[in-house]
Amino acid sequence: MSMLKEIQKSLFKKKATVLYPFKEREKVHIPEGLRGKIVFDREKCTGCLLCSRFCPSGACEIVVDEKGKRPIFHLELCLFCAQCQEVCPKGAIKLTEEFELAAFDKKAFTIR
Amino acid sequence: MQKEELRSEDKKSSYELFFDIPVGPQHPALKEPAFFKFKVEGERVIGVDADVSYNHRGIEKALEQRNYIQNIYLIERICGICNVAHTLCYAQAVEQIHGKEIPPRANYIRLMIEELARIHSHTLWLGVAAHEIGFDTLFMYVWRDREVVMDLIEMLTGNRVTTAINTIGGVRRDVSDEAKYKVKKGMDILEERLKYYKKVAINDPTINARCSGVGILKPRDAIKLCAVGPTLRASGIKNDVRADDPYALHDEVPFNVITYDTMDVLARVLVRVDETLESVNMVRYCVDHMPSGEVKIKLPLSPPIGESVSRVEAPRGELIHYARSNGTNKPERYKVRTPTFENIPSVCEMLTSKNGYEVNIADIPITLASIDPCFSCTARMEFRDVSKGKTWIWSLEELKAHCKKKGI
Amino acid sequence: MNENEISEALKSKFGNNILETKTSKRRVFINISTKVYKDVIRYLVEELGFNHVQTITGVDVGNFIEIMPHLGRGVTVTVKTRIEKNRPALSTITDIVPGASVHEREIHDILGVVFEGHPNLTRIILPENWPEGVYPLRKDYTPEQPVPMKEVS
Amino acid sequence: MYPLLELLQILIFPGILFAIFLAFIYEWLDRKIYAKFQNRVGPLYTGPMGILQPFADFVKLLAKEDIVPNDVDKPLFNILPIFALTLSLTGFLALPIISLKGIISFNGDLIFLIVLMTLICIVVIYAGVSSSNRFSTVGAERAALQLLGYEIPMMLSVVSVGIMANSMWIYEIVSIQSNTFWFLIGPGILGFAIFIICGQAELERIPFDIPEAETEIVAGWLTEFSGRKFALFRLTRNVELLYLSGLAVTLFLGGPSGPIILGLEPILYPIYFLIKTLFVLFLLTTLRALFARLRIDQMVNFSWKYLIPIAILHILFVRVIF
Amino acid sequence: MNIVKWARLKSPWLLHFNTGACNACDIEVLAALTPRYDLERFGALLKASPRHADVLVVTGPVTRQVKDRLLRVYNQMPDPKFVVAVGTCCISGGVFNGCYNVYPGLDSVIPVDAYIFGCPPKPEAIINGVVALLKKLEGS
Incomplete structure (x- = not known):
């Protein structure tokens, strides 16, 4: 009857639930280096296109703007693998710890 | 031809009603889109037929x-x-x-x-x-x-x-x-x-x-x-x-x-x-x-x-x-x-009643789960268990027609 | 039994039909001619005890298709044999190892190789509505994505 | 008596409306306790502490599209949910709550209650068969087998109470208990245990949720019911939960009786009744959290090998004493 | 707010459908029901039968073989119904974009109400997505 003991114990134990979206946000486990939403720094980018070359799912689209070639990141295709961050020689791409990525539009998250 | 053999055998034991129990692609026991079709007789499983092509992504x-x-x-x-x-x-x-x-x-x-x-x-x-x-x-x-x-x-x-x-x-x-x-x-x-x-x-x-x-x-x-x-x-x-x-x-x-x-x-x-x-x-x-x-x-x-x-x-x-x-x-x-691909013949063996070894409908989920199936790994597999030398495959329509004829 | 002993044993048994052997750490690759394919497998399984078929790989190499069963649990023996792409047929090994059945069916599906004597060589992994005679892993097949539905029925 | 008062009693308190209200509260409590056992919180944001959750589920299901599949037996499929609810509510009316007498009370009403319980199960079997879905059919088959398993020990345990009280009238059983309280603490405890186990089976809850085993046969006999009909079936389940725990209280725990101040009976009786049924509910929920689902043959085996012999011995024992 | 709408918002029952996913999103959807996350707080239950469900949670790229079944399950659900696409593969095909057996996104097969990005999304992100969907329905 080891199960009986355990459920008796849990009757008086503190809940394991984190009341996430409304309360107790600070209890959510977000370690350093979590691979979340991409942030792109246009100033550092030199247009070397390495990110696009190594992106496994084609989420980096290359466009030309007034300063030359640059990537646009389509998060609906992104795998959050951080390969672009790894290959970027200038550190222009960074994956932040933001994970709350819900939207009603497929194209809602396009990082420019 | 095979179907006819099946029916003639059915007549011999007309008190037995054969069912197909489809498990999957959407089924609470399998969180994955594999498809198993079980041939059951009451609560006893007598044949199994699996199809894993749902997960084939190329x-x-x-x-x-x-x-x-x-x-x-x-x-x-x-x-x-x-x-x-x-x-x-x-x-x-x-x-x-x-x-x-x-x-x-x-x-x-x-x-x-x-x-x-x-x-x-x-x-x-x-x-x-x-x-x-x-x-x-x-x-x-x-x-x-x-x-x-x-x-x-x-x-x-x-x-x-x-x-x-x-x-x-x-x-x-x-x-x-x-x-x-x-x-x-x-x-x-x-x-x-x-x-x-x-x-x-x-x-x-x-x-x-x-x-x-x-x-x-x-x-x-x-x-x-x-x-x-x-x-x-x-x-x-x-x-x-x-x-x-x-x-x-x-x-x-x-x-x-x-x-x-x-x-x-x-x-x-x-x-x-x-x-x-x-x-x-x-x-x-x-x-x-x-x-x-x-x-x-x-x-x-x-x-x-x-x-x-x-x-x-x-x-x-x-x-x-x-x-x-x-x-x-x-x-x-x-x-x-992948390992699941290699294990599917074994799980089909486990799920077929024969020679005094009985498999119940209730045993299906836990037996399937016991190989820790991961069909997304596998993605490429169909197995047709041959019970008494015949394949047990009926579509739903055929089953219905059959049941109507028998007046069930 | 180490890698070199295996290749030596095979060479002494089958002589000229072993075209080439290559060994590395716990891996043996042997090239054989097609006519002794089944005998080599039988010898490996029944005499040398390589009774586990890890998988069977098929590769499209130009005019030929290379079929490679990988056998063994510790040392992996890869038996390579070539068959013609125009007339892809090979005898089955399911009577020696029943577990190989699924792998042969997979190859039949994706490369169109016919395994003679296989009890149930039917479609495994491709969808039901896949066209006959199209083999996705042949080099001449160019993939195209399915067309999206226009409206929901 | 006063017909208007009686009508009010049937319709509002302690009748149908009260039963439905209480059934929602009980489902909520059941879910909350179950969640607590699992170290979670359960429904939380629907009303205070999530207390309105079952009500929200019910209203939502009522407002959903009601699909009647093509090949079902339409008359049966449509009428059965109402039938099931009616049966369980009728049973509730026979329980003594505000006095020692239920609203429906006559000599021999214990047998009537047993028949009602069996009828609910038969409705379940019909519901499964009428949907003509393979999962439903298997579910109905299992429900029928399970009925064979738990019905006999349950009846035997009920009859043992009748023997102890020397009556089959709930009013008399309760009044004897209210005078002496040796029913549970004495020879009744075995009967109580059997009744709780069989009640769990009647309610189709773990470890006896075989007819609607989710991982095996989707939702069993409930698979094809949607919208309104499903809502009614869920409500039936909840009323049945209330009704069974009420019946356990009535038969073994002295019904609504307890220490009373004269003149306050109509208030105190329902309070005692509630406290006692909550205890039974807690027991039922503990059982649900404690076990894995049995297989149908194991369930029937268990029942015929252990429950029935024990129940028969219990009856003999009780007969010798009284 | 009218009571029917309130009830709908407070009791979203989920039906999980895997259209060929790699299991990562599936286990995260399942994890969202377990003690640490506990989706039941919002009244959400995972239902087995499509007839009982309100929200279809789809994970994985839609493969050719599974498309018809997906449509059938979708049609079996009673109105009003909502569809949530979880994970990159489901939203657009993701890494399988260009594979011969995969449709480019769930929205090319059935209409989708909400998208939850991530590969796989954290269970918190799934909860966030469900709450966002409910908020949107509340406003509409």
Whole structure:
């Protein structure tokens, strides 16, 4: 009857639930280096296109703007693998710890 | 012709009503789109027919069209749960073609993450198995404690499930001392909980009633049908790629190969729980003995012409990758064979009643679950069990027409 | 039994039919001619005890298709044999190892190789509505994505 | 008596409306306790502490599209949910709550209650068969088998109470208990245990949720019911939960009786009744959290090998004493 | 707010459908029901039969073989119904974009109400997505 003991114990134990979206946000486990939403720094980018070359799912689209070639990141295709961050020689791409990525539009998250 | 034979036999025993019970692609017992069609007679299962084409995504073709770095992430998405085993296997295959050894620290980190992933996979399985037999409380407890290892993986790699840690020539992230401390602390919690779950699995009357004597796979059949992994070890055969064909550092890190010889679902539960305990010890060993140094060597994008076979003991059993390169930055051919694919003939054997061995409808979910099926891995399999030399296949329409004719 | 002993044993048994052997750590690759394919497999399984078929790989190499069963649990023996692409047929090994059945069916599906004597060579992994005679892993097949539905029925 | 008052009693308190209200509260409590056992919180944001959750589920299901599949037996399929609800509510009316007498009370009403319980199960079997879905049919088959398993020990345990009280009238059973309280603490405890186990089977809850086993046969006999009909079936389940725990209280725990202040009976009786039924509910929920689902043959085996012999011995024992 | 709408918002019952995913999203959807996350707080239950469900949670790239079944399950659900696409593969095909057996996104097969990005999304992200969907419905 080891199960009986355990459920008796849990009757008086503190809940394991984190009341996430409304309360107790600070209890959510977000370690350093979590691979979340991409942030792109246009100033550092030199247009070397390495990110696009190594992106496994084609989420980096290359466009030309007034300063030359640059990537646009389509998060609906992104795998959050951080390969672009790894290959970027200038550190222009960074994956932040933001994970709350819900939207009603497929194209809602396009990082420019 | 076959159908007619079936009907004529049906007439002989007209009091028996045959049913098809479809399980999947959407079915609570299988969280994955495989499709099993069971032929049942009352509550007794007399035939099984499986189709796994629902999950075929054409990965092997896609692998030939992407370069070696992109392929890491594609390989990872073959299976989310055993992604570490897949990337490890892939990295080894490519490194073998390169003919290069990776630094020892990288090997230790690889092994540590692999074993953490094994703990994650086995505890996940334990919870799902409990859910299959309706033991929701145990399911909730196991998954609550599983969060410990999920947090560790998230801390070490940056994502809870898809780790993306292995790369060609080493690993992508180093492990800090603080992280090591947290890993050890997490292992202590896990060890205590796992010992408790082992006690529950052995002692609980309802678990025993549901699991022992169910889903028998005899050692002879297991070898004949090429079963792998815990399914094979629960039939009493000592076989583990980590011991037979050591990769990474498995010849240095001590561990035991767990076998049980009762051949049933309970044996598979216990094999997995014990293996998890072994993995806990291996992770501890890795943390203690990790040397310092580099974690990655730089390798050219295009390996030389060559071929290699790489094998890894994934949580579900032996995983094998075959790679052939042609000197460009894309592989010529990349072949993946996953453990579930190899185990499906065995599970069909387990699920067919014959010679005094009875299978109940209620046993289907737990028996299917007992091989820890991962059809996303497999993605390419259909099995037609031949019962009495005939295939039992009826579409729903045919069954209905048949029932109407009989006035049922 | 180590890698070299295996290749020596095979060479002494089959002589000239073993075209080429290559060994590395716990891996043996042997090239054989097609006519002794089944005998080599039988010898490996029944005499040398390599009774586990890890998988069977098929590769499209130009005018030929290469079929490679990988056998063994510790040392992996890869037997390679070539068959013509125009007339892809090979005898089955399911009567020696029943577990090989699924792998042969997979190859039949994706490369169109006919395994003679296979008890149930039917479609495994491709969808039901996949056109006959199209083999996705042949080099001359260019993949195209399915067309999205226009409206929901 | 006063017909208007009686009508009010039937319709509002302690009749149908009260039963439905209480049934919602009980489902909520059941879910909350179950969640607590599993170290979670359960429904939380629907009303205070999530207390309105069952009500929200009910209203939502009422407002959903009601699909009647093509090949079902339409008359049966449509009428059965109403039939099931009516049966369980009728049973509730016979329980003594505000006095020692239920609203429906006549000599021999215990037998009437047993028949009602069996009828609910038969409705379940018909519901499964009428949907002509393979999962439903298997579910109905299992429900029928399970009925064979638990019905006999349950009846035996009820009859043992009748023997102890020397009556089959609930009013008399309760009044005897209110004078002496040795029913549970004495020889009745075995009967109580059997009744609780069989009640769990009647309610189709773990470990006896075999007819609607989610991982095996989707939702069993409930698979094809949607919208309104499903809502009614769920409500039936909840009322049945209330009704069974009420019956256990009535038969073994002295019904609504307890220490009373004269003149306050109509207030105190329902309070005692509630406290006692909550205890029974807690027991039922504990059982649900404690076990895995049995297989149908194991369930029937268990019942015929252990429950029935024990129940028969219990009856003999009780007969010898009284 | 009218009572029917209130009830709908407070009791979203989920039906999980895997269209060929790699299991990562699936286990995260399942994990969202377990003690640490506990989707039941919002009244959400995982239902087995499509007839009982309100929200179809789809994970994985839609493969050729599974498309018809997906449509059938979708049609079996009673109105009003909502579809949530979880994970990159489901939203657009993701890494399988260009594979011969995979449709480019769930919205090319059935209409989708909400998207949850991530590969796989954290269970918190799934909870966040469900709450966002409910908020949107509240406003509409």
